[in-house]
Amino acid sequence: MAIEERDPLTGHKTTGHEWNGIKELNTPVPRAVYFFLIATTLFSLIYWIFMPAVPLGYTYTKGILGYDERDVIRRKLERAALEQAPWRAAIEKQGFDAIEADGDLMQKLREAGRALFGGNCAVCHGIDAGGNAGFPNLAAGVLNWGDSPEAIQETIRVGINSRHPDTRTAQMPAFGKEGMLPRADVKAVITYVRDIGKSGSDHAAMTQPKGLEIFQNNCAACHGDDARGQVDLGAPNLTDASWLYGGDLQTIHDTVWHGRQGRMPSWENRLGPVDIKILATYLHDLRKER
Ligand code: HEC
Ligand code: HEC
Incomplete structure (x- = not known):
């Protein structure tokens, strides 16, 4: 010691x-x-x-209070569903005009629509629906498949080039790669298309008569004689400032040479019909504000 x-x-x-x-x-x-x-x-x-x-x-061990977080969340969800039930039922029952005329209902719908869009659509179309190259701007400009709420609802339901049996089909042929047009003709027609976008169809027709002729023979069937597009084919208007892929010469060349088949998923199996209706009304409403 x-x-x-x-x-x-x-x-x-x-x-x-x-x-x-x-x-x-x-x-x-x-x-x-x-x-x-x-x-x-x-x-x-x-x-x-x-x-x-x-x-x-x-x-x-459950503890004598019997607290269960899953129960708490289940109860919260039930309460939320109960709160939503009346206005969701109203959306299900009423036509688009009636829904859009009902200010209170629209307020709820905008909130729900923003959340649904953020969770499902924003990855491709952007959080403000403003789009990206290859992913269309849904908030402004002309929609290829129509901009009525009914048309938007159908696009969301079936998708574009999707696996849904009723899918909308958008086929822009690969004129160059498939040898449908010789290289010189592709060059002439893309210059014509670029000039419509830049200076209008009349001016382009005057300066690019060869391009105009090739367009009338190969493209007008889908895009229309006046190049303003056709909604039932999903063929875009080529005369406006809104481009899905791009209006510069290089991008137009890539489009005409390699073709385009943009894919929009079908949402019928992922979202309920009321959610799809909410999204269609939300986008239609968003477009009116711009
Ligand atoms: C069979 C119908 C069809 C024909 C014929 C056709 N197109 Fe298209 N075109 C489409 C469709 C559909 C799209 C949209 C493709 C998509 O949504 O991915 C498209 C897209 C385009 C785009 C892209 C527009 C953008 O916003 O970026 C350009 C440019 C274009 N076409 C030019 C032409 C030219 C030039 C010709 C003739 C040489 C032509 N198309 C012939 C159906 C057609
Ligand atoms: C995986 C990416 C992706 C997602 C997710 C997506 N989209 Fe799309 N969407 C596209 C593409 C690509 C197109 C253009 C297809 C084409 O080339 O025609 C499109 C087109 C559309 C169009 C048609 C535009 C027109 O010009 O007529 C609407 C409406 C639309 N989407 C709404 C939605 C909504 C609502 C959602 C969410 C429920 C959604 N999209 C989710 C990729 C997507």
């Missing part, structure tokens, strides 16, 4: 061990640490008794 010794500098006792002349102080654990140790142990014991705590294979 070492002799008790007090360190003159700190006033603490030493443990009596000594390493090469260095002695260890015998400093006690502070009281606060004991206090917190006891308090937290007590807390966890009480928590184990009242709340779900210890896993036991496939089950767990």
